[in-house]
Amino acid sequence: MTDRKQYRFATEVVTVDNPDDPHNAASVPIYQSATFKQKSATAGGEYDYSRSGNPTRTHLENHLAKVMGAKRALAVTSGMSALDVITRLVRAGEEIIAGDDLYGGTNRLLSFLDKSQNIKTHHIDTTRADAILPYLDPVKTRLVLLETPTNPLIKIADIPTISRYVHEKCPNALVVVDNTMMSPYLQRPLEMGADISYHSGTKYLSGHHDLMAGVLGAKNDDVGDQLYYVINATGCGLGPFDSWLLLRGIKTLAVRMDKQQASAIRVCDYLERHGFKVHYPGSRKHPQYELHKRIASGPGAVLSFETGDVGISERIVEAAKLWSISVSFGCVNSLISMPCRMSHASIPAHIRAERALPEDLIRLCIGIEDVEDLLDDLAQALESAGAIEVETKA
Ligand SMILES: Cc1ncc(COP(=O)(O)O)c(C=O)c1O
Numbered sequence: 247m248t249d250r251k252q253y254r255f256a257t258e259v260v261t262v263d264n265p266d267d268p269h270n271a272a273s274v275p276i277y278q279s280a281t282f283k284q285k286s287a288t289a290g291g292e293y294d295y296s297r298s299g300n301p302t303r304t305h306l307e308n309h310l311a312k313v314m315g316a317k318r319a320l321a322v323t324s325g326m327s328a329l330d331v332i333t334r335l336v337r338a339g340e341e342i343i344a345g346d347d348l349y350g351g352t353n354r355l356l357s358f359l360d361k362s363q364n365i366k367t368h369h370i371d372t373t374r375a376d377a378i379l380p381y382l383d384p385v386k387t388r389l390v391l392l393e394t395p396t397n398p399l400i401k402i403a404d405i406p407t408i409s410r411y412v413h414e415k416c417p418n419a420l421v422v423v424d425n426t427m428m429s430p431y432l433q434r435p436l437e438m439g440a441d442i443s444y445h446s447g448t449k450y451l452s453g454h455h456d457l458m459a460g461v462l463g464a465k466n467d468d469v470g471d472q473l474y475y476v477i478n479a480t481g482c483g484l485g486p487f488d489s490w491l492l493l494r495g496i497k498t499l500a501v502r503m504d505k506q507q508a509s510a511i512r513v514c515d516y517l518e519r520h521g522f523k524v525h526y527p528g529s530r531k532h533p534q535y536e537l538h539k540r541i542a543s544g545p546g547a548v549l550s551f552e553t554g555d556v557g558i559s560e561r562i563v564e565a566a567k568l569w570s571i572s573v574s575f576g577c578v579n580s581l582i583s584m585p586c587r588m589s590h591a592s593i594p595a596h597i598r599a600e601r602a603l604p605e606d607l608i609r610l611c612i613g614i615e616d617v618e619d620l621l622d623d624l625a626q627a628l629e630s631a632g633a634i635e636v637e638t639k640a
Pocket residue numbers: 324325326327349351352393397424426427445446447448458459460
């Protein structure tokens with residue numbers, strides 16, 4: 247493995263190394279076993295119990311480490327459980343710094359830590375790297391948690407500059423990037439200064455909405471070992487069947503993302519031509535278009551837009567036929583949602599208002615369908631909601 251040629255991402259992601267398989271299986275087998283027999287009371291093998299380790303999960307983790315550029319990767323039962331593992335490295339009295347636009351479930355876990363364990367989170371505007379400076383405390387700051395692009399307002403954080411500020415001022419702090427929206431194909435946080443990159447594997451990595459998973463990538467062995475300790479201690483390692491599904495799904499990440507992204511660019515263009523305010527880093531109108539281009543190799547396939555009226559937004563979402571009304575993103579099928587009613591409903595309304603999260607916001611997650619069908623369906627939904635004039639086709 248170490249001597250072999252390094253290929254480009256799309257090649258590496260589809261190439262799962264499995265040199266030790268006794269039958270040369272083309273697909274890594276599912277070791278659907280809770281325990282592993284030992285030769286004697288004292289001679290244990292590599293595996294004893296699947297909470298501690300399972301061969302299918304190990305194959306997945308080795309593959310993930312390769313595609314994420316991580317020293318060690320770990321697979322757990324959901325994206326939230328990945329964040330739970332990371333936050334268990336924080337002690338009572340220490341602090342977290344996170345964005346003021348972020349996934350609703352992440353906000354919920356951070357609020358829980360504040361209430362139950364005296365771990366305070368400062369929510370800051372991560373679009374300005376220097377906004378972090380007043381909050382960095384060499385003693386208290388333990389985690390700096392960045393989502394970029396953010397869910398759902400698609401704001402961008404300057405990972406290299408923020409990582410430098412954090413490491414200069416707080417040697418004990420870890421920079422953690424939620425890379426769910428970009429995937430390691432488009433954005434590589436560990437190569438830009440982050441200590442941990444994590445994902446909801448439920449989304450682009452698996453791609454088909456048929457499993458829940460979380461993925462952690464550590465930049466060094468020490469952090470990797472600490473994360474593994476928590477996973478074994480708490481028992482949230484990914485089961486063998488879901489590990490196999492994720493290993494299967496990730497192989498097509500590059501082709502799926504290329505197709506989804508190309509269509510998302512078309513959808514953004516269509517909405518902007520009709521005068522909507524679109525949040526998408528592939529748009530030249532995005533205030534951080536240049537920054538995103540520096541830190542990522544593409545804009546991805548999630549965008550959000552404002553209609554100016556909650557009622558109109560509800561009508562658009564409900565009129566869509568091909569776009570399913572659904573939380574989540576990263577699936578091969580296209581989805582439409584209203585974050586304030588759905589994925590971000592757990593953020594109290596007054597906090598959503600304080601953070602300027604528009605109630606009328608619609609989020610679109612573009613799948614792999616024919617883009618002309620997606621545009622036709624979006625047009626009919628916008629027309630029937632009264633958001634645009636009825637268009638006559640030439
Ligand atoms: C950006 C982001 N991070 C993390 C999560 C949590 O992932 P999961 O649903 O797999 O727990 C989600 C969605 O749920 C998300 O949108």
